[in-house]
Amino acid sequence: MSKDEAKRLRERLNNELNRATLDHCVKCTICEQSCPVSAVTPLFSGPKFVGPQAERFRDGESVDHSVDYCSSCGTCSVVCPQGVKVAELNSLARAVMKAEHGIPVRDRLITQTTLMGRAMTPLAPVANAVLGNSAARRVMELAVGVAASAPMPTAHGQTLRGWLKKRPAPTKAPTRGPVIFFHGCAGAFFETEAAKAAIEVLEHLGFEVIVPEQGCCGLAEQSNGLFAQASDAVLKLVGQLRAPGTAAPVVSVAGSCGGMLKHEAHEILGLDDPDLADVGRRTRDISEFLMELYDAGELPTDFAPIPLRVPYHQPCQVRSQGMGMPAADLLRLIPELEVVESNAVCCGIAGTYGLKKEKYEIAQAVGKPLFDLVLELNEGLAACDTETCRWQIAKSTGVKTVHPIQLVHQAYGLGRLPGLG
Amino acid sequence: MSRDIVIGAGLAGLCAALRLAQAGRPVTLVAKGAGGLGLSQGTIDILGYAPDRVFAPLDAVRAVASDHPYSGIGPDAVAASAAWLRDELGPELLVGDPGVNLHLPTALGSIRPTCLAQPSMVEGAVVGGRRYVVVGVRQLKDFSPELVAGNLARTPAPDGGAIEAHPAWIDLPARPGEADASGLTYARALDDVAFADAFAAAVAAVAGECDVVLLPAVLGLRRLGVWRQVSARVGRPVAEVPLQPPSVPGIRLYEALLGRLRAAGVRHVQGSLVTGFQAKDGRLRSVTVAAAGGPRELAAAHVVYAPGGFESGALAVDSYGTIAERLFGLPLTASSSPDLVGPDFWAPHRLFQVGVRTDAAGRPVDGEAAVYANLYAAGGLIAGAERWREKSGDGIAVATAVRAADAIIGGAA
Numbered sequence: 135m136s137k138d139e140a141k142r143l144r145e146r147l148n149n150e151l152n153r154a155t156l157d158h159c160v161k162c163t164i165c166e167q168s169c170p171v172s173a174v175t176p177l178f179s180g181p182k183f184v185g186p187q188a189e190r191f192r193d194g195e196s197v198d199h200s201v202d203y204c205s206s207c208g209t210c211s212v213v214c215p216q217g218v219k220v221a222e223l224n225s226l227a228r229a230v231m232k233a234e235h236g237i238p239v240r241d242r243l244i245t246q247t248t249l250m251g252r253a254m255t256p257l258a259p260v261a262n263a264v265l266g267n268s269a270a271r272r273v274m275e276l277a278v279g280v281a282a283s284a285p286m287p288t289a290h291g292q293t294l295r296g297w298l299k300k301r302p303a304p305t306k307a308p309t310r311g312p313v314i315f316f317h318g319c320a321g322a323f324f325e326t327e328a329a330k331a332a333i334e335v336l337e338h339l340g341f342e343v344i345v346p347e348q349g350c351c352g353l354a355e356q357s358n359g360l361f362a363q364a365s366d367a368v369l370k371l372v373g374q375l376r377a378p379g380t381a382a383p384v385v386s387v388a389g390s391c392g393g394m395l396k397h398e399a400h401e402i403l404g405l406d407d408p409d410l411a412d413v414g415r416r417t418r419d420i421s422e423f424l425m426e427l428y429d430a431g432e433l434p435t436d437f438a439p440i441p442l443r444v445p446y447h448q449p450c451q452v453r454s455q456g457m458g459m460p461a462a463d464l465l466r467l468i469p470e471l472e473v474v475e476s477n478a479v480c481c482g483i484a485g486t487y488g489l490k491k492e493k494y495e496i497a498q499a500v501g502k503p504l505f506d507l508v509l510e511l512n513e514g515l516a517a518c519d520t521e522t523c524r525w526q527i528a529k530s531t532g533v534k535t536v537h538p539i540q541l542v543h544q545a546y547g548l549g550r551l552p553g554l555g
Numbered sequence: 556m557s558r559d560i561v562i563g564a565g566l567a568g569l570c571a572a573l574r575l576a577q578a579g580r581p582v583t584l585v586a587k588g589a590g591g592l593g594l595s596q597g598t599i600d601i602l603g604y605a606p607d608r609v610f611a612p613l614d615a616v617r618a619v620a621s622d623h624p625y626s627g628i629g630p631d632a633v634a635a636s637a638a639w640l641r642d643e644l645g646p647e648l649l650v651g652d653p654g655v656n657l658h659l660p661t662a663l664g665s666i667r668p669t670c671l672a673q674p675s676m677v678e679g680a681v682v683g684g685r686r687y688v689v690v691g692v693r694q695l696k697d698f699s700p701e702l703v704a705g706n707l708a709r710t711p712a713p714d715g716g717a718i719e720a721h722p723a724w725i726d727l728p729a730r731p732g733e734a735d736a737s738g739l740t741y742a743r744a745l746d747d748v749a750f751a752d753a754f755a756a757a758v759a760a761v762a763g764e765c766d767v768v769l770l771p772a773v774l775g776l777r778r779l780g781v782w783r784q785v786s787a788r789v790g791r792p793v794a795e796v797p798l799q800p801p802s803v804p805g806i807r808l809y810e811a812l813l814g815r816l817r818a819a820g821v822r823h824v825q826g827s828l829v830t831g832f833q834a835k836d837g838r839l840r841s842v843t844v845a846a847a848g849g850p851r852e853l854a855a856a857h858v859v860y861a862p863g864g865f866e867s868g869a870l871a872v873d874s875y876g877t878i879a880e881r882l883f884g885l886p887l888t889a890s891s892s893p894d895l896v897g898p899d900f901w902a903p904h905r906l907f908q909v910g911v912r913t914d915a916a917g918r919p920v921d922g923e924a925a926v927y928a929n930l931y932a933a934g935g936l937i938a939g940a941e942r943w944r945e946k947s948g949d950g951i952a953v954a955t956a957v958r959a960a961d962a963i964i965g966g967a968a
Contacts, residue, residue, distance in 0.1 A: 163801040164589050166739065173743060176733050212826030215588025215867060396848030415849040429556050429854070456827035456846035458583065463822060475817055 139362055140233035144194070146404055147226050152219040159186030159218045165210035170450075170479040171203060174499035178203035181210035185220045189227055196231045203493070204228065205484035205500070206357045207450035221454075222401045225357070232359035240279040244486045245354040245363075262289055281494035285483070285522070285529035287324035294326045298333075298345060309340035314378050316395070316417070318388025319350045320521035328521075328537035332387040332420050334548050335539060339427070339434070344378045351391040353398065357485045361403055368399045372413045384417045387539060389519030390451035390485065392419050397455070419452065420539050421461035421519070428467070437545035439470035442515065442554065445508045446538065447476040447527065449520040450484065461519055461538040468545045474511050478504035481518070483526035498530065505530045514553055517541060557854040558583045558822075559963060560842055562829050562882075563861035563869075564590030567934025567952035569812040570640060571859040574960035576819035583822040583853060585829055585844055590809065591863065596669070596797040597772070597804020598676065599637055599953065601653060603668035603946025608713060612670055612950070613654045622888075624937045624951045627915055628958060633950055636957035641671050644811055647779045650674050658713040660687075660769060662698055662798050664706025664720075666713060668946060673804050675774055675782035678767050679794025681707070683716010688765040689796075690758050694728045696735045697799055698771040721765070725757040741773035742803040745781050755788035768793045772804050779807070829882060832858075839927050857929045857963045860919075861956065864910060864935035878909055883930065885911045886921045888938040903941055910938030916962040917955055931959035 147153070165181040166172065172180035177200060184201045201224055210220035232241075265271070271282040292300075294317055313336055321329035336343045352367030372395070375384055386392035396414045399405050418426065427433040448459050465473045481501045482488050488497025508516045508531045516535040518524045524535040536551060544551055561572040564586035572584040601612035602625075609615045613630040620626065625633060634653040641649045651657065651671035658681045661667050666681050679687075687707060691700035700722030707720040729736050729744035744750045751774075762768050772795035775781030786793045797804055817823060824844060831843035833852070841852045860883070862869035872878050876892040888909050889895060895906035911919040911932050918925035919932050934952040935942065942948035 162591075162594055163737070164593060166737065167593050167801045167806055168589065173739075176730050213589035214826075215586075215591065217587065217828070217868075393847060396846075414847075417848055429558075431556065454826060454847065456824060456844065457851070458822045458824040466820075477814065477817075 140230065143226065143230045143233050143361060147223070147230050148194075150226070150404065152222055152401070153190070155218045156186045156190040156223065158216040160216055161187070162215070164213050164215060165220055168209050168213045168479060170207060170209065170482070170500045171205050171496060175203065175496045177496070181220045181224060184227070185210070185224050186218055189223060196227075196234055199231065201228045201231065203496070205480065205482075205487040205493075205497070207480045207484050208454040209450055209479050212454045219401070225402045226404075229359040229361050237359060238279060240490065241358040241486075242360065243278060244280060244489055245358050245360060275491050279491045280489050281491040284489040284494055284497075285525035287320065287521070287525060289324065290326055292326070294322045294329050294345075297326060297330060304337050306337065306340070308337075308342035310342075312342040312344050312379070312382045313423075314375055314382050314384045315343050315345045316348065316375060316384050316386040316388065316392065317345070318386070318391040318521070321387050322348075325521045325524070325537070328540055329387050331537070331540045331543035331549070332385070335420075335424075335543050335546060336385065338546055338548055344382070346374050346377050348374045351388075351394040351399075352403075353391055353394045354486050356394070356398065356402060357487070365399070365403050365405055368394060368403070369405070369407060369410065371395075372407070372409045375413050376409055380412060382416070383423065384413055385420055385423050386417055387420050387537065388521065389419060389449050389523075392417050393451045393455050398451075419455065419457065419460065419519070421464045422455075422457045424464055424542070425460040428464070435467050437468045437542075438547055440468050440541060440545055440554065441470040443472040443474060443511060443513050444541070445474045445476060445511050445516045447478060447481060447504055447508075447516070447518045447523065449518060449523045450480045452519050461517070465517065465538055465541060468541060471541065471545075474507070476504050476507055478507070481523045481526045483522045485522055488526060497526075501526060501530060508533050515551070556581070557856040559857045559859070560585060560853055560855045561859045561861065562586070562842070563863060563867075563934065564588070564592075564823075564825075565861060565863055565867075565934060565952065566590075566592050566595075566949055567861035567956040568859070569809075569816060570636075570953050570956035571861060571933055571960045572821050573643065573812065573816050573819060574639075574957055575859075575963060576816065576821045578960070578964040580856075580964065582820075583824060584816065585824045585827060585842070585853070587826065587828045589825070591867070592809040592812070593806040594800040594802055595805040595808070595949070596667075597673055597802060597808050598659070598669040598797075599640065599649065599651075599671035599949040600668075600946040601633060601637060601656075601670040601950035603656065604944065608668055610656055610668075610713070611654060612656055616950075620939075623939045624955060625947070626939075627913070628954050632958070633954045636954045637671060637950060639957065640953050643815060644808065646674065648673060648807060648811055650677060659794075660703065660707055660796050662703060662771070662796055664703040664710070666707075666710060668713075670950070673795070673807070675793075675795045676772070676797075676804070677794070678792035679769055679796060681712045681718060683712040683714045683718060685767060686719040686721075686765045687767050687769055688721050688723055688762050689769045690723045690725060690761060692741065692771065693724055693726045694734050694736055695741055695771060695773065696737060698738075698796075700724060703769065703796065721763070723761040723763065725754075725761055727754060727757050737801055738771060738773040738798045738803050739776070739801040739806070741771070742776040745773060745775045746778045748778075748784075751775070751781050751784050752788070755785040758785060758793075759789045762789050762791065765791065767791065769796050770794070772797045772802070774803075776803055776806060832883065834927060837927060838929050855929070857931065858927075859931045859933055859956070859959045859963070860936065861933040861952075862936060865907065866935070869936055870910065872906075878906075880911065880936070883919075883926070885919045885926060885932075888912060903944060907941045908939055910936050912938055917959040931962065933959045
């Protein structure tokens with residue numbers, strides 16, 4: 135981290151228009167009511183304290199170091215009735231603090247999602263064996279600070295791109311326009327089933343699905359304070375997603391990464407880029423996209439029943455996109471599928487937060503009400519829109535956790551989830 | 556497909572959305588933030604001062620001036636709407652008779668008239684001849700038993716009798732190392748049965764001779780009925796006294812109402828400001844929501860506008876003293892502020908009575924005619940009441956929300 139970078143971030147923090155929103159804070163405490171982290175640990179003094187209360191009085195000094203314990207779930211900004219950019223400013227303040235005081239090697243490593251996927255895919259059995267080996271994980275915890283019990287992705291022998299190349303060409307000609315499909319790193323390497331299901335559902339509905347070559351959105355780097363790297367990553371991705379054309383909707387199966395394109399790269403990284411704004415305007419979460427079709431009377435609802443009770447958790451970074459809860463609304467269109475909303479603020483993992491050894495226990499405490507609910511109500515399956523949250527729920531409860539689109543895929547008769555009749 | 560759009564997640568917005576959804580209508584609730592209910596005392600005021608202390612709120616509602624929000628509604632409808640909310644939330648959360656005010660102690664030791672209250676609070680009613688012990692917690696901020704007991708003891712009870720009140724303290728951190736925790740931290744700790752037992756034992760040890768034990772309103776957030784556990788251990792009635800925000804009783808009501816909304820199928824769009832609208836032929840066609848990435852048009856069959864008043868920014872005064880309504884530019888009862896704020900801070904300020912006027916169905920009017928045939932107002936936006944002075948904000952919110960919803964359900968527009 136160069137001194138220049140630290141200086142640049144400091145200038146942003148001190149001068150950005152968002153900073154003026156700090157003075158809109160009326161100290162109502164609504165953000166404190168909703169913060170999932172300060173609820174379970176005294177190590178984070180809460181979004182109001184480190185933000186509107188302390189930050190606006192500082193002049194060139196780094197904020198209270200407890201801001202490092204903020205998980206960047208974004209809930210404080212969602213619930214603030216006065217429009218204070220609490221989460222955005224606290225994320226920036228943390229980036230400044232890290233730029234000025236140094237970033238652990240661990241935080242640089244765990245943000246390399248694409249690299250990890252590329253490296254692990256050819257070695258899938260070996261990689262999975264290592265990550266599943268408790269002695270190896272203890273070594274990892276000691277050496278780099280990745281918690282031994284934290285969830286890790288499972289590598290597959292085949293990438294999404296490999297599947298796309300090998301599968302037979304779609305037999306039905308498209309009857310609707312093209313969509314540009316955004317699968318995220320997890321959809322490319324670790325969570326290919328959700329991405330495949332989404333592609334098949336879109337094709338079933340008559341769309342021409344274009345899957346451009348695409349890299350990482352940089353969200354993990356951003357939430358670890360690596361703003362320069364995150365900016366490079368997201369702008370590169372924007373170019374890739376614009377390559378097939380600038381008219382078609384960009385449909386995302388990666389819940390949080392869609393939010394990066396829609397607003398976080400602009401609001402948190404401070405990127406004021408017309409191409410980013412264009413992609414953000416066209417980006418739709420897959421459930422949001424299908425519910426827009428439904429509201430327009432253009433979504434077939436000839437769903438086969440799925441007689442099942444499924445706990446559904448909306449991730450914090452999906453909630454903050456201001457689109458309501460389209461996945462739950464969509465799943466409710468499936469006959470006999472009983473959807474139980476978690477009403478939980480966050481599962482705890484918050485991207486890479488819960489992987490860190492010093493934050494692992496906090497993340498588990500944040501997620502506990504959700505885990506309890508899933509354990510109590512599941513009938514073999516839970517649903518959630520974002521990859522790391524699915525790994526967190528599955529690891530902490532032992533309950534298989536899928537993307538909602540996988541249930542829609544089954545309800546359209548396009549496949550069967552293993553273990554579901 | 557057009558849906559009924561409710562704007563605002565305070566008490567009025569939540570009630571309107573719930574009522575519409577229960578009638579089978581498709582509803583989307585859009586709110587910029589989490590609404591103000593979590594900041595409230597967790598009780599339902601109907602009318603507390605008119606201007607003297609009110610004992611029978613419905614009688615006082617019958618007597619309000621013709622430009623008061625209650626005047627077009629009347630005591631029967633006010634009572635029915637409050638009773639509807641009480642029954643929706645159930646007796647573990649809200650009890651009382653819309654015709655009778657309770658007089659409950661505050662965290663400053665003053666006496667506040669309110670109507671419906673949580674069952675954990677009602678034993679605190681200030682009655683002449685009773686002896687109260689006020690128990691504080693050393694590690695809890697903003698609740699001083701000396702202040703509460705001292706003020707209560709020097710204030711005549713509403714029935715004219717004298718009361719006795721004494722302070723006491725317990726020493727019981729909710730989390731190790733925190734000397735200045737909020738009520739919310741205590742409420743979360745008291746959701747744990749074992750911590751609640753330790754808390755109850757500590758209170759029992761200091762309660763001394765008294766009829767009622769007054770405690771800060773922190774007795775559990777998700778686990779209702781912690782007050783019964785404490786009362787059983789103490790061997791006497793206990794009562795919660797609401798604190799300043801974060802207000803645990805207020806959050807209980809917010810979460811319970813939100814849970815009922817979602818169960819009734821309401822779509823809830825959180826954290827997004829409504830920034831515009833489309834209208835044609837005197838009707839709203841859609842509202843524009845500032846979602847992440849870009850605006851979304853939500854097609855609207857009807858709109859219930861419940862954004863609050865000045866406190867939320869729905870009404871604002873600019874640097875020239877001009878008063879305006881932010882979203883629809885609705886006509887207000889006054890458009891210039893300087894003459895409406897007096898020099899005496901404690902005296903009434905007419906500014907806070909400014910708002911929209913409505914027709915009998917609750918639609919904002921310009922003169923006599925509805926501004927839009929399918930736009931309804933509810934709650935703090937409606938002109939004619941200085942709510943915190945009268946203690947009337949909750950009752951107005953519920954009654955006007957029910958009026959709007961029932962007009963829509965009944966097909967008024």
